Amino acid sequence: MYDLQEMKQLAFELEQDPDILPYINMEKGSIEALPEYLDHLGFKHATLIADQHTWKAAGKELSSIIEQGGCEVTPVKITSNTNGQVLADEASIVQVLVETPPQTDVLLAVGSGTIHDITRFCSYKIDAPFVSVPTAASVDGFTSKGAPLILRGFKQTIQTSSPIAVFADIDILKEAPLEMTAAGFGDMVAKMTSLLDWKISYWVNDEPYNEMAANLTRRSLYNCVDHVNEIAKAEDEGIRILTKALIESGLVMLLLDFSRPASGGEHHLSHYWEMDLLKKGAPQVLHGAKVGVATALLIQLYQSYANDERVFGANTSRITEEISRLPDYTKVLDWLQLTGGAQLPSDLGIDSELVHESLNKAFTIRDRCTGLYLINHAKKEDLSLSWRSGHEL
Ligand SMILES: [Zn+2]
Structure with a gap:
C-alpha cells in the first residue's frame, strides 16, 4: 500500500x-x-x-x-x-x-x-x-x-x-497504449530542466524554494530513469514505478500550491507548440511527449550557455555547476527512444520553424524566471540549435 x-x-x-x-x-x-x-x-x-x-x-x-x-x-x-x-x-x-x-x-x-x-x-x-x-x-x-x-x-x-x-x-x-506510458516518462524526464529552472529562479530572482519538495521530485525522476527498461516494457514493476513517480510529482505540486518543481522552460516550449496546433485546428499531441522532446532541446540550449556570465551574472559558477550535472541531451534522446516515445519535434509534426520561434518567444508565455528566460534576455541574435543529426533547428 x-x-x-x-x-x-x-x-x-x-x-x-x-x-x-x-x-x-x-x-x-x-x-x-x-x-x-x-x-x-x-x-x-x-x-x-x-x-x-x-x-x-x-x-x-x-x-x-x-x-x-x-x-x-x-x-x-x-x-x-x-x-x-x-x-x-x-x-x-x-x-x-x-x-x-x-x-x-x-x-x-x-x-x-x-x-x-x-x-x-x-x-x-x-x-x-x-x-x-x-x-x-x-x-x-x-x-x-x-x-x-x-x-x-x-x-x-x-x-x-x-x-x-x-x-x-x-x-x-499496463494495458494503456505504449505511447501514453512513454509520454508519462517524458513528463518525468522534464523534471531535469524544471528543477534546474526552479533553482535558477531561486538564486536569480529570490523565488521561494523548498529543498524537500525538490528532492522528492528529483528522486521520483531518477527512479524512472533507473528503471527505464522496465517502464519501456510496460512490466508491472516499471508501471508501478512510473505511476508512483507521477503521483508524487503531482502531490508535491499540490502541497506547494504551485507547479514550479514540475514545470519550467520545457513546459513553456510545449505550451507554445500546443497553442500553435490549436490555432491551426490541428490534432493535439500528448503533453508528456511534447515536454520530453522539449527537455532534450532545453538541455542542449543550457549546456551551450553554461559559463556565460552575460546570461547568469553573479550566479554563473553555481548555475554552471548545476548544468554540468544534467545528462547530455543525447542521453535523454536515447531514453525517450527506448520507451518508444518521440525524440525530435518533427516526430510530433512540429516543424523547425515553430521550434525556432518557440526558442525565442516561449519564455513570454508565463511570468517565470527560467534559464530560457535569462538566455533570451541576454541574447544578441536569434537562438537556434543544431541537433545531433546535424540539422539546424
Ligand atoms: Zn507536465
Whole structure:
C-alpha cells in the first residue's frame, strides 16, 4: 500500500493541511476496492466521466462494479471533436455539467490527463468531490489542483480541486497504449530542466524554494530513469514505478500550491507548440511527449550557455555547476527512444520553424524566471540549435 508519510512531512514543513492529501491505492486490481471506499464515505450517486476509449478500458467495468456495490452510476461519455480527440475545453465542460444529475454526490475521473482536467474543474464548480481513476501513466497532473483548460482557443491553468482519492490500478495502466506510458516518462524526464529552472529562479530572482519538495521530485525522476527498461516494457514493476513517480510529482505540486518543481522552460516550449496546433485546428499531441522532446532541446540550449556570465551574472559558477550535472541531451534522446516515445519535434509534426520561434518567444508565455528566460534576455541574435543529426533547428 502507498505510504503517504513523507508527503505528510512535506505538508508539515510547508504548513499545509495534510488532509488535502488524497487516499491512494495503487495495487493491482485496486478498482475492486472502490465500492467499499465510496460506501464508507456514504456516497449514493456517482457520475463517471470518461471518453469512448477510457469507457472501454475501464469505465464500463468500473460502472458495473460500483453499481453492484450499491451506489448508482451515471456515465458521461465525452464526445470527441472533429479531430477525434477530447479536449479540456468549453464543449467538454458544458457536456459534463449538463449530463451530471443533481443527485450526484461524487465524480469519478476515468481516463488520462484531459479527463482529469475536465472533471476537476466540474468538481470544483458543482462542489462535489472527485475520485481519480487513471487509465494511463501518461502525466503527473492526476493529484494536483491545476486544470489547464482551453478557453476561446487559449490555454490557461486554473486552480480547482484535487481528488479525495486515487485508485491507480496497475492492471489497467499496463494495458494503456505504449505511447501514453512513454509520454508519462517524458513528463518525468522534464523534471531535469524544471528543477534546474526552479533553482535558477531561486538564486536569480529570490523565488521561494523548498529543498524537500525538490528532492522528492528529483528522486521520483531518477527512479524512472533507473528503471527505464522496465517502464519501456510496460512490466508491472516499471508501471508501478512510473505511476508512483507521477503521483508524487503531482502531490508535491499540490502541497506547494504551485507547479514550479514540475514545470519550467520545457513546459513553456510545449505550451507554445500546443497553442500553435490549436490555432491551426490541428490534432493535439500528448503533453508528456511534447515536454520530453522539449527537455532534450532545453538541455542542449543550457549546456551551450553554461559559463556565460552575460546570461547568469553573479550566479554563473553555481548555475554552471548545476548544468554540468544534467545528462547530455543525447542521453535523454536515447531514453525517450527506448520507451518508444518521440525524440525530435518533427516526430510530433512540429516543424523547425515553430521550434525556432518557440526558442525565442516561449519564455513570454508565463511570468517565470527560467534559464530560457535569462538566455533570451541576454541574447544578441536569434537562438537556434543544431541537433545531433546535424540539422539546424
Ligand atoms: Zn507536465
